[in-house]
């Protein structure tokens with residue numbers, strides 16, 4: 001099979017700016033992207049730099065960007081890639097931020113590892129180090145982790161996360177999924193502290209923009225976004241949630257749905273923001289002028305409102321506080 | 323052809339022009355619409371954070387409303403689409419969960435079966451009507467440079483949308499681009515076309531939301547677009563309603579009209595600005 005690869009090249013020590021090198025390769029039908037990179041390095045240009053180790057989707061080191069999608073080079077069949085993206089495959093590092101590039105496809109993942117470290121990615125428990133018999137974990141206890149333990153720390157999700165693009169402090173999908181990996185582990189003794197940490201505005205669960213990019217890219221099916229949802233749930237269930245604008249926003253939906261069946265957009269903002277609602281005044285004025293605001297007297301209701309209210313009451317798994 | 327239309331809350335409140343233009347387009351394409359007026363809010367991507375089970379139950383009820391009528395369920399909002407599809411995917415593979423949900427629904431005389439298709443209006447008309455038929459109704463070729471903005475929840479996660487969005491590649495979708503071309507406009511490419519507008523953190527982290535939206539408005543403008551089109555009313559709120567405030571805060575000078583997807587069709591089908599409801603836009607639409 002003949003394939004054409006355009007590979008990002010940049011040596012910050014020598015080059016002023018990055019460029020792409022184009023290679024035409026002849027490879028086996030079942031070759032993966034890592035085979036193509038190896039072929040280039042071994043036969044055409046030994047100076048190409050990229051990371052790889054296990055070749056089996058386990059070490060997480062070979063993550064690169066392929067036509068805009070973060071992938072593991074060793075787990076990406078070229079045939080599928082061509083079906084998805086067409087004849088020319090473009091290979092880039094996970095991040096093209098100049099400061100992160102060490103050389104070519106190799107980046108410094110310090111920001112990623114720092115976030116990982118911040119969430120204490122290890123079991124916190126008083127465990128007898130010399131037990132008489134093995135500490136067994138039951139299958140249902142493993143299931144409770146919802147595959148969060150499959151993470152290989154490749155960084156595919158972190159460097160695809162839309163929230164991080166605009167907020168460098170956000171812990172990001174990997175560190176949050178990692179938090180869940182331990183907060184859902186019955187043996188862990190730091191659940192509350194973990195939840196308190198990720199409940200913080202600006203860095204934690206509330207700052208996920210819900211773009212779904214992390215689900216899309218994760219090569220191990222960790223589904224960080226759903227772990228973030230479940231962290232939200234734990235935060236409410238454990239009574240950790242602070243009465244901040246974000247928590248009130250999530251709760252506010254229940255109030256509104258009970259009352260109208262549908263959302264009362266204006267009231268939701270008011271309920272969530274409290275006195276701070278004034279900061280939305282400029283937009284609110286524009287909306288008012290353009291007939292985009294409903295007032296209590298013309299607020300539409302769902303025709304099923306009575307039924308919906310009853311359904312919410314019998315289905316709610318926990319109560320609103322305050 | 324008949325659809326059970328799940329309007330979502332936004333089309334009934336802050337974006338009335340979306341509902342108006344959708345009904346016009348359906349009329350032109352010969353699609354009968356039955357509005358699910360007894361539906362509830364889908365939870366807008368937030369309710370499940372507070373109570374995931376509750377979110378499943380109320381959305382299962384919403385789906386029941388279309389099932390009961392034996393109609394395809396059609397949505398107008400990316401986030402509604404994702405919430406409903408997520409519910410369907412979860413219940414359809416988990417008998418136990420489905421039973422638990424049906425216990426609650428049973429108290430009100432509903433039963434979720436899982437036999438209706440849920441599609442965003444964009445993909446429903448492309449699948450059921452098709453580009454060729456749509457092209458036959460053009461009365462006023464667009465003749466505009468338009469930047470498509472997909473919004474996240476209609477293309478990601480691709481597994482959830484499998485079979486419902488014409489198997490769009492989330493890194494290289496083409497439905498809106500094709501539609502623009504069919505309507506005789508020019509589709510403009512730009513770097514943030516498939517990114518996020520940040521709407522879902524607009525309350526708790528306004529700077530993030532504004533930064534992400536600002537990038538989109540700036541990129542589309544720089545690429546020479548005369549308008550942006552989006553299938554999502556939540557993206558529309560950020561791109562249109564907040565545009566001036568964002569330009570001011572981010573110190574930018576963009577001023578670009580933002581169309582809802584059905585509005586773009588309605589314009590090409592020859593409807594007037596008044597019929598479509600363009601007077602509801604914050605950034606004037608004058609073509």
Ligand code: SF4
Nearest residue numbers: 161208209211212214
């Ligand atoms: S869904 Fe949230 S955590 Fe996942 S990539 Fe998007 S913003 Fe980041």
Ligand code: SF4
Nearest residue numbers: 151152154155157218
């Ligand atoms: S969650 Fe998935 S994508 Fe993210 S670092 Fe872990 S394995 Fe990689």
Ligand code: FES
Nearest residue numbers: 055059060062074
């Ligand atoms: S080389 Fe280890 S994951 Fe690819």
